[in-house]
Amino acid sequence: MKVYNTLSGTKEEFLPDGSQVNMYVCGVTPYADCHIGHAMSYIIFDVIRRYLEFKGYRVRHVQNFTDIDDKIINRANALSISARELADRYIAQYFASMDAINIQRAHVYPYATQEIPQIIEIVQGLLKKGYAYEAGGDVYFRVTKKPDYGKLSHRHLEDMVAGARVEPGSGKEHPMDFALWKSSKPGEPSWPSPWGGGRPGWHIECSAMSLRYLGETLDIHGGGQDLIFPHHENEIAQSESFTGKPFVRFWMHNGLLQMGEEKMSKSLGNLVTVEEILRKFTPDALRLFVLGSHYRGPLTFSEAGLEAAERGVDRLRVAMEGGAPGGDSDLEATYRRRFTEVMDDDFNAAQAVGALFDLARDINRKKEQGLGTKGLQSLLKELGAVLGLTLKKLEKSVDTQSIIELVAEIRSKVSSVDQGLALEVFSPGDIVASKFPTTGAETYIDLLVTSRTRLRKAKQFALADEIRSGLAQRGITLEDTPQGTVWKFKG
RNA sequence: GGCGGCGUAGCCAAGUGGCCAAGGCGGGGGUCUGCAAAACCCCUAUUCAGCGGUUCGAAUCCGCUCGCCGCCUCCA
Structure with missing residues (x-):
């Protein structure tokens, strides 16, 4: 090298x-x-x-x-x-x-x-x-x-x-x-x-x-x-x-x-601390931002750049989700070689990152085609780790109380539309659970997701969309997949 | 004054003599979807600050011009 x-x-x-x-x-x-x-x-x-x-x-x-x-x-x-x-x-x-x-x-x-x-x-x-x-x-x-x-x-x-x-x-x-x-x-x-x-x-x-x-x-x-x-x-x-x-x-x-x-320097007083950055962005985003340009060149700090990096790393995270067993040893070898070649040339991490994005695309492609992806996914995980990327799912805190309020709001709206539907959407057990605010927000999010699924089956799309937008306002994104609805924190 | 670096698409950015100029973000179109989201497909630089030169061939080498920055003082 x-x-x-x-x-x-x-x-x-x-x-x-x-x-x-x-x-x-x-x-x-x-x-x-x-x-x-x-x-x-x-x-x-x-x-x-x-x-x-x-x-x-x-x-x-x-x-x-x-x-x-x-x-x-x-x-x-x-x-x-x-x-x-x-x-x-x-x-x-x-x-x-x-x-x-x-x-x-x-x-x-x-x-x-x-x-x-x-x-x-x-x-x-x-x-x-x-x-x-x-x-x-x-x-x-x-x-x-x-x-x-x-x-x-x-x-x-x-x-x-x-x-x-x-x-x-x-x-x-x-x-x-x-x-x-x-x-x-x-x-x-x-x-x-x-x-x-x-x-x-x-x-x-x-x-x-x-x-x-x-x-x-x-x-x-x-x-x-x-x-x-x-x-x-x-x-x-x-x-x-x-x-x-x-x-x-x-x-x-x-x-x-x-x-x-x-x-940026101490004498100019225009410092941004690591702590401040981590309040807004994930460690992986910071890494991707740094590694996107050559280590010997200057790097200009910008919030927009970090936001772009956060969205980018989210693509890599999505590629790590789900997937089916199976590999493609030729493709894996190709990516491993490409990664090694560029890193062997004075640690060209920007090129290596480019390879990871292409790898992620190939994983997603295979997912769409119903082909095995685990081999490529573990390669992405391994090579990502060489760059210090964790590719961990986003974990953010949510305001449980505001989710509970959304539950109450949706419940009253559903019952005003159709009393029978309300009973069906929020089963008695669901309602009991919602009376205990000590329960984590996940319980209520799951409750809303389940209710939304039932509302969609009942063709009550306006109400279903209210749940989705209500959760979105609270930092939670819903995705309807063939395997059902999944929720995640917004990047 | 000395030393060093930079100027590539809307933005970030890789690429230092020769396949279509990586990749990301953004944007446009499409597939999927009740609608979305995510994902996938297609498109988004005939051109690399400008001008000359070397070469069969240059973003890449040389010269000049313009613009920007760092170090020479504590700093990762």
């Missing part, structure tokens, strides 16, 4: 050492709710991992939490809680959001604050080799000592220095030198070190964690494109200077989520 490598700027043949793939994905700084940009990135790397596993690789996935930095300290101070408390709160929130959108958990989630000894060891090693220097309790990386500094982001030191926004740090030898260790100010969280009390710089934790949990050379290191510079560039500088080995075989970066004309 081919995978695009940011380092080379081309697609390369993906050949890990053995059957194991070591994958490190940059995690979050837990100081705020997860937004859909995070969702996009982690959905993408979730699919990459799921596909590698589908291909038979054993993936070891490590993802960090940067649980100490300026933003955490500032936010914690503003809320008058400890940095630890704040980080723990948002780490819990991170897991809740990601679990909700069916992201597989990494095997290890190291915390920056729990890797201090490893970090200090690396900083000491870099000092010893002359790649770093101390300046007043801070330790900086000496970028001029690394001749290929800039190789990931494809820039040169001279160009960067020429840029307007580079400000020389007080004790820095070179404006692009970056902190490995920062001395702490009074009142800030602090860890003892050979250079005095302080805390790690932003980039060093990833070098320490990946080295400890995955070894000197990673197969895949991923994150958003916004991390290419300076974060990942600096990680390379640190890690390779320390170990003398190549740090990463494949650098993978996802495109960024855009909000209309501008990007």
Whole structure:
């Protein structure tokens, strides 16, 4: 399979050492709710991992939490809680959001604050080799000592220095030198070190964690494109200077989520949280929205786009319903091959999704023809799962009370039309059931559906249609099939 | 100033030298249905921002022009 490598700027043949793939994905700084940009990135790397596993690789996935930095300290101070408390709160929130959108958990989630000894060891090693220097309790990386500094982001030191926004740090030898260790100010969280009390710089934790949990050379290191510079560039500088080995075989970066004309970012304050999205759309719809475009390209957030994705995923859900035993091994093999071919080409999930829609059409076609569909349906389920789609039926909550009101309304209308019909439509047992509002809404919906069927048999179509439209207003759709009427929640 | 990306049907979007330019949403027609819904069938880009060039052949390669965006500062 081919995978695009940011380092080379081309697609390369993906050949890990053995059957194991070591994958490190940059995690979050837990100081705020997860937004859909995070969702996009982690959905993408979730699919990459799921596909590698589908291909038979054993993936070891490590993802960090940067649980100490300026933003955490500032936010914690503003809320008058400890940095630890704040980080723990948002780490819990991170897991809740990601679990909700069916992201597989990494095997290890190291915390920056729990890797201090490893970090200090690396900083000491870099000092010893002359790649770093101390300046007043801070330790900086000496970028001029690394001749290929800039190789990931494809820039040169001279160009960067020429840029307007580079400000020389007080004790820095070179404006692009970056902190490995920062001395702490009074009142800030602090860890003892050979250079005095302080805390790690932003980039060093990833070098320490990946080295400890995955070894000197990673197969895949991923994150958003916004991390290419300076974060990942600096990680390379640190890690390779320390170990003398190549740090990463494949650098993978996802495109960024855009909000209309501008990007979504914390500083612009135009964030949409995962929680907000899930109030309106299903996790599958969010996934389909993300996977509909290429992972390296930008994605523009839009409610209309998510609505389209919701309708689309509903087609896949419908294809999973019903069906008869039987298979079509040729067709199954064709789809499996098509799916694999496009995913082998740098995880072209958009093409894979296209294959799933065609597969769904073939399933529905066979259903119409009365042919066996179970084989194709289990394939759709399997390939959908590789993309992290659950294809679960929509489950929404309904207002039981409003359904009961509809029952009462319909009953009075039926009896005003024909007393005898009323008795027939709502049998005594039905009416007894309706006197107990503690019963779930399903009971009443079923009651209405049954009554509607009887009304239709009696050619009372106006009343039957009132039941249908009444339920529709309450978020429930009816479908009359040869096997009878089924109801479902509206998408 | 440096680096990188984008511009494909009403909308989203795949496609990087050659079968009819994926797929989704939307729209139109039809089948089914008491009517619907869902599903299925057919239609919805002779054309890929514009202009030149390379080639037997380009949306795909090269050049220029126009428009848009990201990174270079915390960010997935």
